[in-house]
Amino acid sequence: MNWTNFPFFAATAALLWILGMILLNFPGKRKAFEIAGNVLIAAGLAVLVCFLTLLWINLDRPPLRTLGETRLWYAVFLPLVGIITFLRWGYKWFVTYALLLAILFLSINYLHPETYEKTLMPALQSVWFVPHVIVYIFSYALLAASSLVAVKGLYELYFKELDVNTLHLADNLVYIGFSFLTLGLLFGALWAKEAWGHYWTWDPKETWAFLTWLAYLIYMHFRTFQPKRTKAPLWTLSLAFVVLLICWFGINYLPSAQNSVHVYAQ
Amino acid sequence: MKEKDNHAATDQTGRKLFQGPWSYLESFVIAGVLILLGFVAELISRDQPVSLPRFPVNLVILCTGITLMVLLHILYGKTTLIKWFSSVPCAISAIVSFAVLVLLLGFIRQEGDARSPWLHQLGLTHMKNSWPFLLVEVYLFVSLGMVILRRSFPFTRKNLGFLLNHFGLWLTLAAAALGSGDMQRLRINVFEKGDFLDKGISQEHEIYNLPFSLKLLDFKMETYNPRIMLSDTLGSLPVTRKGEALPVIEKGSEYKLNHYSIKILEILPSAVRTGGGYLPSDDPLAATAALVHVKNLVSGDSVTNWLCSGGMMMLREYILLDKNLGLWLLSPEPRKYESKIVFRTNPGNIDTVIIEVNRPYKTRGWSLYQFGYDEQMGPASQLSIIEAVYDPWLPVVYAGIVLMIAGACYLFWLGNSARSKA
Ligand code: HEM
Numbered sequence: 294m295n296w297t298n299f300p301f302f303a304a305t306a307a308l309l310w311i312l313g314m315i316l317l318n319f320p321g322k323r324k325a326f327e328i329a330g331n332v333l334i335a336a337g338l339a340v341l342v343c344f345l346t347l348l349w350i351n352l353d354r355p356p357l358r359t360l361g362e363t364r365l366w367y368a369v370f371l372p373l374v375g376i377i378t379f380l381r382w383g384y385k386w387f388v389t390y391a392l393l394l395a396i397l398f399l400s401i402n403y404l405h406p407e408t409y410e411k412t413l414m415p416a417l418q419s420v421w422f423v424p425h426v427i428v429y430i431f432s433y434a435l436l437a438a439s440s441l442v443a444v445k446g447l448y449e450l451y452f453k454e455l456d457v458n459t460l461h462l463a464d465n466l467v468y469i470g471f472s473f474l475t476l477g478l479l480f481g482a483l484w485a486k487e488a489w490g491h492y493w494t495w496d497p498k499e500t501w502a503f504l505t506w507l508a509y510l511i512y513m514h515f516r517t518f519q520p521k522r523t524k525a526p527l528w529t530l531s532l533a534f535v536v537l538l539i540c541w542f543g544i545n546y547l548p549s550a551q552n553s554v555h556v557y558a559q
Numbered sequence: 560m561k562e563k564d565n566h567a568a569t570d571q572t573g574r575k576l577f578q579g580p581w582s583y584l585e586s587f588v589i590a591g592v593l594i595l596l597g598f599v600a601e602l603i604s605r606d607q608p609v610s611l612p613r614f615p616v617n618l619v620i621l622c623t624g625i626t627l628m629v630l631l632h633i634l635y636g637k638t639t640l641i642k643w644f645s646s647v648p649c650a651i652s653a654i655v656s657f658a659v660l661v662l663l664l665g666f667i668r669q670e671g672d673a674r675s676p677w678l679h680q681l682g683l684t685h686m687k688n689s690w691p692f693l694l695v696e697v698y699l700f701v702s703l704g705m706v707i708l709r710r711s712f713p714f715t716r717k718n719l720g721f722l723l724n725h726f727g728l729w730l731t732l733a734a735a736a737l738g739s740g741d742m743q744r745l746r747i748n749v750f751e752k753g754d755f756l757d758k759g760i761s762q763e764h765e766i767y768n769l770p771f772s773l774k775l776l777d778f779k780m781e782t783y784n785p786r787i788m789l790s791d792t793l794g795s796l797p798v799t800r801k802g803e804a805l806p807v808i809e810k811g812s813e814y815k816l817n818h819y820s821i822k823i824l825e826i827l828p829s830a831v832r833t834g835g836g837y838l839p840s841d842d843p844l845a846a847t848a849a850l851v852h853v854k855n856l857v858s859g860d861s862v863t864n865w866l867c868s869g870g871m872m873m874l875r876e877y878i879l880l881d882k883n884l885g886l887w888l889l890s891p892e893p894r895k896y897e898s899k900i901v902f903r904t905n906p907g908n909i910d911t912v913i914i915e916v917n918r919p920y921k922t923r924g925w926s927l928y929q930f931g932y933d934e935q936m937g938p939a940s941q942l943s944i945i946e947a948v949y950d951p952w953l954p955v956v957y958a959g960i961v962l963m964i965a966g967a968c969y970l971f972w973l974g975n976s977a978r979s980k981a
Contacts, residue, residue: 359804412783412807412892415916472971479960479967488917490744490928490948492956493735495687500665507658511651518647 296361302344303399309337310372310392317385331376334392338372345369354413357426364402366427368395370434378438384462390441421484429477433537435470436509439463440534446527455523463530464516471509478506501540508533581643586652593698594656597691601682608688611740614951621737628701632708645706653699660692696736703729720969727962734959738952743767745948746930749775751941755903759947769947770923776899776911780938782891784808784826785847785868789816794877794887805889808849818856819880824863825850828891829938832873837865843939846870847891853878871936890937898929898943914945925949 313333316326345365348356356362375391378384442463449455481502482492493499512529515522577585612620635641643649664686667678682689707725710718745759745767757772786805789798798817799805806814813822830837830848837848847868854861862878866888869875877885897915904910904923912920919926931944 412894415893415895418895419917469971472967475963475967475970479964482960486953487919490919490926490930490946491742491950495664495669497665500661504658504661504665507654507661511654511658514647514651514654518651 306337306340307396309333314389341369355423361402364398366430368398370431371395374434416488425480428473432470432473435466439466443527443530505537505540508536583648586648590652590656593694594691597694598681600690608685613740617737628704645709649702653702656695723962723966727959727966731959734952734955741951743949747945749943751775771904774901775943778898778943780896781894783894785891786889788887790887792885820854822852844872846873849888
């Protein structure tokens with residue numbers, strides 16, 4: 294089991310998800326369709342989880358290292374976040390969004406196949422590796438979703454009327470996403486202490502992770518103070534996502550990051 | 560970041576600047592003044608990074624700071640100024656200022672960028688030890704401290720999540736910042752068959768005595784199998800597709816690179832050249848060799864030959880496939896390396912320990928890390944670089960981190976449903 298089997302698994306999952314989406318969004322309120330849709334989405338998720346597990350076993354290391362491998366985790370977590378959000382708050386459009394994004398990640402991986410990459414440098418061989426990265430991925434998936442909600446809110450604000458629920462959904466996603474972001478940051482610090490001797494060295498990657506954290510912190514406090522204001526927090530949340538993207542992708546291109554110890558994936 | 564447009568709104572009440580209750584405008588003015596003062600101090604102090612306080616001064620500063628904040632809270636808790644310190648606008652101005660400085664830290668290369676003297680003079684190349692950074696940190700500590708005090712009394716269950724997050728953060732930041740003056744990180748270069756060493760070198764290249772001495776018995780490294788690559792005849796221009804990793808080879812497997820099919824017949828992790836081929840050897844100067852069968856899928860030509868990754872005493876050997884194209888074997892990457900160390904604390908107390916990446920050895924407040932080795936020699940390295948770290952404030956930092964972890968879990972469980980007072 295390795296990346297050569299990926300197209301098969303990815304196609305199966307995507308197909309199940311597309312069917313699930315159609316059922317879920319079928320006009321008219323039919324409980325049976327909704328349930329069937331959710332079951333299909335969950336089945337697609339199960340297919341991917343199978344692939345992930347088999348890949349992990351085959352690689353003999355957690356598949357959390359290359360960008361392609363992280364994309365795979367996003368493709369698992371996004372639908373998961375989508376289903377949970379749907380069950381909790383009932384937003385159908387959100388499930389659709391999560392699934393489309395997951396399919397996008399799968400397609401990127403299909404177009405940029407990865408070869409057999411089995412090595413894991415000693416610093417990455419730690420019990421912290423898996424929790425640190427998974428918590429981060431989960432948090433990024435939630436925060437990305439919150440920013441999309443913010444963009445939707447801005448659209449409503451400028452062209453329609455802002456629905457209060459839009460901001461509430463954004464808040465919920467940020468709170469949960471932020472708690473995971475905090476955990477990711479702290480696990481990272483604890484791990485760095487074991488691996489490199491210090492928990493915080495202001496390495497570029499750490500610096501940008503911290504900035505991302507601060508950006509969401511600003512949003513949260515802004516909201517507590519003046520819950521009636523809408524425009525500024527919506528913009529803040531959209532901007533916070535830009536910082537997050539820099540931290541995630543841009544870091545490899547920043548001049549100050551050329552000697553970062555945390556830039557692995559070429 | 561995106562706070563500018565709030566000023567207008569908060570001041571629509573017609574209240575004048577610095578007439579109570581202070582809001583965003585006042586907060587950002589104060590934060591801005593602090594940063595400016597910091598830059599002025601940098602200009603005056605001429606390139607001298609602020610030296611952080613050491614024990615016991617840092618402890619005294621911490622205790623005085625806490626006492627002052629408690630007194631201010633008790634005596635003047637109702638005044639505009641103190642109420643403002645514990646308000647969200649003050650908090651946001653502190654977080655934003657901190658973020659701006661960290662942003663600069665993220666963009667400007669630290670440590671002696673001589674090309675731009677004014678960056679240097681403003682302290683931007685030693686941000687962590689600069690006055691603006693220090694002042695903003697103090698501002699953040701005071702703001703966070705005052706809100707913690709205001710929300711802690713009277714204590715209610717509803718405040719638990721708030722306190723875990725805020726006090727945890729406060730404790731972590733305070734201990735990390737004040738403790739950094741006491742921290743020591745020393746490198747010790749120990750050689751196999753060398754003697755006991757009791758001195759380490761700091762990052763500033765100063766030599767310090769250690770309260771113990773150590774000696775290297777053995778440095779050991781395990782490696783992964785080597786990778787192969789197609790490259791020019793100098794081995795310096797690898798031919799890869801974007802995003803594709805070079806394959807790590809395995810005996811018996813076949814790999815396709817461009818229009819070549821490569822079958823791995825044999826891998827010798829440690830080999831020496833003899834006559835027409837390579838033989839296994841445990842000579843420390845041996846290198847990795849592989850016997851491969853290469854087939855050109857276009858022309859049908861094929862060749863079987865040895866590749867060698869090369870080493871201290873052995874040449875790299877590649878297979879010429881084309882005028883400008885060779886098949887190369889790379890040096891194997893480390894899977895694991897460790898040092899067997901004899902560790903001596905005063906009179907005759909001797910311990911033999913193994914130090915490995917991610918598995919430091921801890922004793923008497925010091926932690927010893929496997930830091931590096933002689934990379935030219937790889938597995939045959941006789942040198943092991945050990946880093947000894949002393950950080951007496953670590954338990955306090957960890958206490959703060961544990962509180963924050965609890966706070967994050969709380970935030971996760973309750974979401975923002977805890978925010979009913981809004
Ligand atoms: C771990 C980081 C932090 C988290 C998770 C966090 C979270 C929160 C939350 C959820 C609230 C509103 C809920 C409540 O009042 O119980 C809040 C309020 C507040 N936070 Fe934070 N915060 C953090 C860091 C900070 C920092 C660094 C500051 C200041 C420098 C700060 C200052 C404040 C203030 C002033 C309030 C308003 C309290 C009040 O008016 O009663 N927080 N914070």
